Amino acid sequence: MEDLLSLAENTPFLLLTVLAVILLLFLLLIMQSIRINRLRKSLNRLLSGTNGANLEEGMHRLFDELDDVKKRQADQQFLLNRLSQRIAGQCGNVGIVRYNAFEDIGNDLSFSLAIIDDSQNGVVVTSIFSRMESRVYAKPIEQGNSPYHLSEEEQTAIRKAMNQMAGTPS
Incomplete structure (x- = not known):
């Protein structure tokens, strides 16, 4: 009986406590509802463009x-x-050497011209100028060498073309 009496005395306090908790939960529910509505509006705005395209x-x-x-x-x-x-x-690497083929003719009118690609294949063209005639020779180059005898000037022209290929100024 004493328990019932004690419960009756504490009932208004318990009732106020439960009412306060319910009120707090109701406020939290309203705040969450407002947040969800804001998110829903933002999502609708994001998913539908101005032209109707989503x-x-x-x-x-x-x-x-x-x-x-x-x-x-x-x-x-x-x-x-x-x-x-x-x-x-492509044969884009060029080396040229001008020289005097004969001592009695000046002005370096003879030349050797090497034209090679990146694989060191190509041709070396040599022109020998003299007073009476001019001759032109062409020799193939494969991997930097030729099956034919190369003069010193032809070898120099090939080296210049290879240096140009390597990026070194000739």
């Missing part, structure tokens, strides 16, 4: 454009590789 459609369009860009980049890389191979095969 975010998902825009993302699909961007992914399609990205695929196109990747395909074009791969095509350009293939073309770049082909051009690099072609350029390496």
Whole structure:
């Protein structure tokens, strides 16, 4: 009986405590509801664009454009590789040596011209000038050497072309 009496005395206090907890929970519920509404509005704004297009459609369009860009980049890389191979095969490294083939003729009118590619293949052209005639010789070059005898001037022209290939000024 004493327990009932004690409970009756504490009932208003318990009731106020429970009421305060319920009120606190109700306030938290209202705050969460306001947050959810703000997030919902923000999400709706994000998912629907100004022209009626939504975010998902825009993302699909961007992914399609990205695929196109990747395909074009791969095509350009293939073309770049082909051009690099072609350029390496071009005889673009040139070395020239002018000299006097005979002592009685001046002005360095004779010359040796080496034209080689990056694999050191190409040709060396030599022109020998004299008072009576002029002769031109061409000798193939394979991997920096020729199956024919090379004069000192021809070897110098080949070295100059190879130095140009290596980036060293001739």
